[in-house]
Amino acid sequence: MFLAIDAGNSNVVFALYDEVNESWKNHFRIETQSSKFAAQLHKKVPLYFLEHGIIPAEIKRIGFSSVVPEINEQILHFCENYFGTLPYLITPASFEKLLIKSLRPNEIGSDLMCNVMAGYSKYRKELIVVDFGTALTFTVVDAKGEIIGVNIVPGLKTAITSLFTNTSKLPDVALKLPQSAIGKDTIHAIQAGVLYGYTSLVKGMIETISLETKMEFTVIATGGLAEILTPLEKVFHEIDRNLTLEGLRLITEANL
Ligand SMILES: Nc1ncnc2c1ncn2[C@@H]1O[C@H](COP(=O)(O)OP(=O)(O)O)[C@@H](O)[C@H]1O
Numbered sequence: 001m002f003l004a005i006d007a008g009n010s011n012v013v014f015a016l017y018d019e020v021n022e023s024w025k026n027h028f029r030i031e032t033q034s035s036k037f038a039a040q041l042h043k044k045v046p047l048y049f050l051e052h053g054i055i056p057a058e059i060k061r062i063g064f065s066s067v068v069p070e071i072n073e074q075i076l077h078f079c080e081n082y083f084g085t086l087p088y089l090i091t092p093a094s095f096e097k098l099l100i101k102s103l104r105p106n107e108i109g110s111d112l113m114c115n116v117m118a119g120y121s122k123y124r125k126e127l128i129v130v131d132f133g134t135a136l137t138f139t140v141v142d143a144k145g146e147i148i149g150v151n152i153v154p155g156l157k158t159a160i161t162s163l164f165t166n167t168s169k170l171p172d173v174a175l176k177l178p179q180s181a182i183g184k185d186t187i188h189a190i191q192a193g194v195l196y197g198y199t200s201l202v203k204g205m206i207e208t209i210s211l212e213t214k215m216e217f218t219v220i221a222t223g224g225l226a227e228i229l230t231p232l233e234k235v236f237h238e239i240d241r242n243l244t245l246e247g248l249r250l251i252t253e254a255n256l
């Protein structure tokens with residue numbers, strides 16, 4: 001069985017891939033920034049395997065993508081001890097023999113490379129991958145699988161958190177799209193501002209990139225918050241919550 005570990009700035013996601021049925025089984029996550037991260041790692045992982053009746057030795061391969069290098073050593077060390085297998089950590093060298101190319105392999109986030117690997121392997125055409133994580137990212141790929149560029153914006157939750165931590169009177173609000181785009185009280189004002197604002201941002205970004213490149217893109221959405229902006233359903237060809245995990249698996253396999 002293959003285990004994918006995707007370390008993002010909000011969550012470290014663990015997911016098992018069933019090679020017989022070629023499908024992802026249920027995942028579990030640990031909050032990346034938690035002060036109890038190490039304790040959670042040592043508690044949640046064994047508990048998950050115990051509950052699902054899987055013995056750690058059944059995990060033959062582990063692929064590991066991280067955009068939070070501070071925690072890499074901890075995770076590598078834990079896996080080596082618990083599974084008896086050292087994870088394959090995705091590095092810039094992992095991209096050398098892939099179908100997809102980046103002009104800045106040393107700089108681009110490995111999660112974005114995973115997204116593109118999965119998306120391009122499936123569609124083999126011009127793509128924009130929109131990832132709704134801690135950051136909201138747009139990764140633009142041409143028909144040959146070359147990454148033309150990346151746009152980075154504060155993610156939805158990051159924008160709301162930044163607003164309430166930087167003001168005296170603004171509260172934290174739920175990430176919920178209100179009925180009206182015009183705020184009638186403070187909570188509604190923030191929800192309308194951020195959620196309708198970001199809906200327009202995503203639409204406008206895709207439009208501007210398309211105009212600039214004169215390309216027609218297939219747009220794939222992923223990330224923990226991909227389903228929040230419901231008016232974007234028409235803009236996305238597909239919402240694939242497993243895109244990063246799938247790319248992680250493909251990049252790991254390509255490097256075996
Ligand atoms: N299933 C979910 N439902 C609601 N919020 C979620 C879910 N999964 C993730 N989130 C939230 O979405 C944000 C982005 O999550 P995620 O995509 O895991 O980010 P990252 O990859 O940057 O760690 C985080 O604030 C996280 O708490």
Ligand SMILES: CC(C)(COP(=O)(O)O)[C@@H](O)C(=O)NCCC(=O)O
Binds near residue numbers: 008010107111155
């Ligand atoms: C852009 C990101 C912060 C997104 O991280 P996430 O929201 O998934 O936690 C991450 O991919 C990253 O640190 N990238 C390095 C810079 C780049 O991709 O150009």
Ligand SMILES: [K+]
Binds near residue numbers: 008111131133223244
């Ligand atoms: K991510």
